[in-house]
Amino acid sequence: MIETKYLIDKGDKLVLPECVVPHLYDLHLTPNFNDFTFSGFVDISIRVLQPTKTIVIHSIDLVLQSAGIVSEQSAVSIEYYTPEQVAIINFKDELQPSDSNNKVLSIRFTGILNDKLKGFYRSSYKVDGEQRYIATTQFEATDARRSFPCFDEPALKAIFRINLTVQSNHIALSNMQEKSITEHSENSTKTYIFEDTPVMSTYLVAFCVGEFDYVESKTKQGIRVRVYQVPGKKKDGETGDFALQIAVDSLSYFIEYFDIPYPLTKCDHVGIPDFAFGAMENWGLITYRESTILSSKNTPVRRKKRIAYVIGHEVAHQWFGNLVSPAWWSQLWLNEGFATFMGNKVTDHLFPQWNVWIDYINNEAMELDCLANSHPVEVKVHSSSQIFEIFDGISYQKGSLIIRMLENRFGEQFRLGLSQYLKKHSFGNTTTEDLWQSISQATGTNVNDYMNNFTKKSGFPVLNFKRMESSKAGEKIFEVSQRQFRLSGEEQPDDPIWNCFVQIETNNGSFNFLLDQKVKTFCIPEFQWMKPNFGQSGYFRIEYDSEMIKSLIPSIKSLSLPATDRLGILSDTFGMCRAGIAPISMFMDLVSGFINETESAIWDSIVSKLGQLYDLSLGSSYSEKFKAFLLKLYKPIATKVGFLPPKDSLEESSGQALLRERIHITLGQLGDNHVVIQCRTYFNEFRDNLNKLQSDIKPYVLPTTIRHGNEVDQQCVIEEYRKSNVSADRNLYLRSLSSTTKPDMVKKALDFSLSSDVRSQDTYIGWIAIPTSAQPLVWDYFVSNFDSIKKVFGESRLIIRLISSSLPKRANATQIQFYQKFFSEHIIPVADRSTKQSLEDMENNERFFNSFNNVLGNWLNSNEK
């Protein structure tokens, strides 16, 4: 139990007392751009459920000037209790229960248009050097209460009638279309009244106020779609045109896929200059950081993929999350897992040439989920900081991987189940069980039993295939067993048994079976090669042995095995090495089989895994040998794809362009002479005008030059950052100017990332770009500047990446204790779990390093010959 004063501990959640429930909020807000405040009043139609003299309502950083029940009584007093983010409104006469929403709670209040990127906040931008502002909102998960007093829980759905009074030169946007706009010439303002929303959760309410440009189109079903941006961006060539097409097409796609009309009459998408997340799915008014919505003719494919995916993700939320919402934040994965899956699905539908499912398998979920400090996708969360903690790889990536597993097994029945679920619970709130019930009905399978351990337990199994003596000629018998995959420690007696639907491909046919026990035997016809978990849709790892791998190498080399499976073998084998189950030589041998590989996502994976090994072995006796091996591996690819793209870039596939970028970035960081010199030549040619540098080579020319350059070069990139208005370019400049290991330059990069030139939403981009070998400098910087960093980032998930990039990749027990002590004395609640995960990762990496250290040295020696 948790000690609470006003909130009620329901075991798995902390909620407001259930004395009254809201029905309709008639909300009026007037932002003031002169002093960054706002004033408001709200009339909330409520139903009284239990006799009470007190109404407890969520409110934080607001001043409630008056409150009362309309036509009945005024409050005798208003108190605040900040630890629980509530205001307590006390009445003289007891409010009596009723069957109808017959009382109106009226509250006047004021608040601050803050610069913390949450609640109702201000965001700034420049036009021709002049600073301008917009006011915007970010309410998920628990910040609607910073904008107006409300019953701020996802299950307390209500209708919202939003009224905004704004300066006459501003426009106002909200979830719905405006019903009327009334000018007030006496004080140069106007009041927007928006249509009533459907019944919805508070965290999805949104409004934006300021000057905006937009582009507009309609879906084939007649829904109006607009993409808004602040003025001045178009001049730099950044528009919402690409986004608009995706927004329209994905909305149409989901209307058909879910077989449910979009419930509103419009869907707006707005690029916000200061934004803490990637995007936010507010119903009918989706907000984005500018780099995930705006693009220009120079926007590289990697960025376009991201834009398409994020829009698809947010549009999917309009059903998954908005139409049907989680009963509590413990069910967040229902929102995020589905939106992640659907975002990929619609991107694949719109751009099949991008092979997004291969990128998708390349995610971090299993790395997080094998930590002792992981959490189940369904997880108890009480406080706001606990809620914000779970917007992580488990809720998003693992959530989506287990959904893909279901879709893969049940196909069209799965889609029917989803559609039935959304229809049955429209405008309501659900738990995971409600979803399983609908899918069970559609598939005729008990999905609850099938999925339980995937959602209620953390971790995942690894499957071992043991060959048995064949009973008769022409067939092979296997004993297949499962155990929890752990990087450390042995099996535990209470480890779960998962239900694994295993698809197997051999040169002699396709097979599948359900492993629903610890051990089961199965028999298939004789084969030359076998690929278990074919299609990589099962959320488990396969323990490949050297014989299995050897038999698969020819189909890896000939690329006849599908790319998802090639990638699967690679990541499962690396996983086994990390867990000490397989020697690192097995992985290194396997990588050598990928010489003909053409898929950029697979090279992404190889480069990142070898990069991890390289970073962990920095300072070892074979470091230089390892570098030579990497250069030898990557150079032929660089030669094949070329330093420059072909003259007519339409000639090449998006994959080829991505591969060129990835390989040259890597070669540049490793210091390949040829690449370093070429990058330097281009840099020098454009050093005073870096924005004129060809956009497809910029991602490697800049970081390579800085990595091997000096402070004067770094200053050029800083100047270009200051001049640029294009968000994606600024991100690249920030990454590049941080690609240095020289102490003075590292300090300058970190100082710059925290300066007023860089928006706080972007600071982390500089930090994570600093090479591993310079990490001790980052830690020292983090410690010396802890107080000021905490002040800006301490309540935001943005701090998580600052912490993880300050920490070393590996550390021994004594060093870990040192860091533990630091974080126990410097507490940051929103980063509590992620910091523990980072420390655990360091410990695991130390063990991993010790396990491969000698083996890798020997392997490199023998490979040299």
Ligand SMILES: [Zn+2]
């Ligand atoms: Zn989402």
